[in-house]
Amino acid sequence: MSKLFAPVQLTTPQGPGLKLRNRTVLAPMCQYSVTNRDGVPHAWHLSHLGARAAGGFGLVITEAAAITAQGRISDHDAGIWNDTQTHAWAPIVDFIHSQGAAAGIQLAHAGAKASTYAWLPQAAADGKVGSISAQDGGWETTGPSETDVFGLVSPAAMSVEQIKVSIQDWADAARRADEAGFDLVQLHGAHGYLIHQFLSPLTNTRTDEYGGSYENRTRYAREVIGAVRAAWPDHKPLAIRFSGDDWVEGGWRIEDTARFAAEAYALGVTAFDLSSAGIGKYYGPTGPGFQVPLATAVKHAVPDAFVTAVGMINDASQAEQVLVMGAADGVSIGRAALKNPNWPAAAAAELGAAQDEVPFAAQYWRAHW
Template sequence: MSKLFAPATLGTPDGTGLELRNRTFLAPMCQYSITKRDGVPHAWQMTHLGARAAGGFALVYTEATAVTAQGRISDQDTGIWNDDQAEAWAPIVDFIHSQGAAAGIQLAHAGGKASTYAWLPGHTAAGQRGNLRPRDGGWETIGPSATDVLGLASPTAMTQEQIDASISDWAAAARRADAAGFDVVQIHAAHGYLIHQFLSPLTNTRTDAYGGSFENRTRYAREVITAVREAWPAHKPLAIRLSGDDWVQGGWSIADTARFALEAFGMGVGAFDLSSAGIGAYHGPSGPGFQVSLAAAVKAAVPGAFVTAVGLITEPAQAEQVLVTGAADGVSIGRAALKNPNWPAIAAAELGEPHENIPFPAQYWRANW
């Protein structure tokens, strides 16, 4: 049996754990398809996520799903800030489960990177990039500090009241995710969005209890984790996605990430997904598996956590090597899964898995996996 297709367990505070059929995760990827602008998922999410569950992924994550309307990256993002949205997610979760996969939801708040045009070819071709114009439905953004580092309109620095309200939004979203039947909540703390904006000195210039020192800059993230963990059942895993490094001098570093991850693990976060960047111009590495070293650093710093690597992991042998070398416990597949929803089933066949261990739907037996 390959490492990639060995069963896995995501730890939980009550010790039961979530059993997964293999170690391939569908990475959260924005779809920008909510044309009614109401945050309610629909047939596209059912088709997109359901196909990857049928294709053999062990854990299927939703796109970044906003905990409040103000926290959407674009006005075409999904949400879970009200009960109508949670109810619409439930049948999607049920179908994911019916295909043998676990269902994860990535909870998100874009902060100063909210209220932008959907990053789709039709929009970019028309020159619609950056902040939504007010006449197109744009709204005021908030963040830890006013800044132009994000390359967008400066957000308004959050007041203590806004911070407190935001923490409540994260917790309420977690409760709705549980009601919808999700197995895992992943907190989005990467890619320059709100939590990452608090973490990074590049975007956090506050002088109060939420800025300055490492302890202060991580305070908002810790409060979000605490609130979500209390709202999320103890028998369900809590995950987080982190930008391991800003790749910018004076920014958030992998040493900061490893230190924070150890704290988060002690607070009940059992799974970590390591991406990078999102604040300022990109100055980091590139090429296949360019972020694997970040996952390896967190895995070394946090024994007992389940760590996934992500970033241009496209080939089965490459994914297997990440696990064989001990750099990570699993892999998150993004763009390769957009090209091929059956990536895990094909990977299992290529790696020589016995037929009974290839995760494909019975209805597709004639494909001769």
């Protein structure tokens, strides 16, 4: 059996916890499909996520689900800040489970990058890019500090009281995720969104206990982790996605990520996904597997955690090599899974799995993977 399709068990504060049938993870990818603008997932989300579960993924993670209406990236985003949304997620989770996959939800707050037009072709064709205008329903954004680095309307700097309320919002969202039946919560700490904004000196210029030193800039993330871990059942794993490196001198670097990953692990985070950048212009590397070294650095810092690599991992042999070399414990597949919802089944067949070991829905057995 290939390494990629060997089962794995994620640890929790109580010990061994969630078992995955293989080490392929569907990466969170915004769908911008909540046209009612109420954050409630619907048939598209069931179809999109369900197809990838049927296609063989070991863990299916939803798109960024906003913890508050204000924290949405766009007004077409899904959320989990109220009971209606929680109830709508439940049948989606049930279907993912019925296909043999585990269900994860990415909790998110966009901070300064909230209130932007949905990233869809028609919106761009209509000139609707960047911050949503007031006449189109845009809302005031908040972040650790005022900033123009994103080329958006500058956010208002959060007060300490607002920070405390925000931390509780994360915990409340985690509680709702448990009610919906999710197996794993992933905190979105990447791509220039709120947690990342607090971590990075490029966007955090505060002078109070939430800014300045490494200790202060990581305080918000530590308090979010603590609150979520307290609200999320101990027998379920807690994950975080990092931007491992801003790729800018004076920004958040991989050495900071590795250091903080060890601290997060001590607080109860046992799964890490390593992306990068998201603040300002991109100055980093590119090419197949360009972010794998970030995952490896975190794996060295937290050897007992489940660490996944993401970014231009497109084919089976490439993904297998990442695991065989010990660079990561799993792979997160994004754009390649948009092209092919059956990516894991096809990859297993390519790697020589016996037909009865290829993960796919029984209804598709005539495909002869």
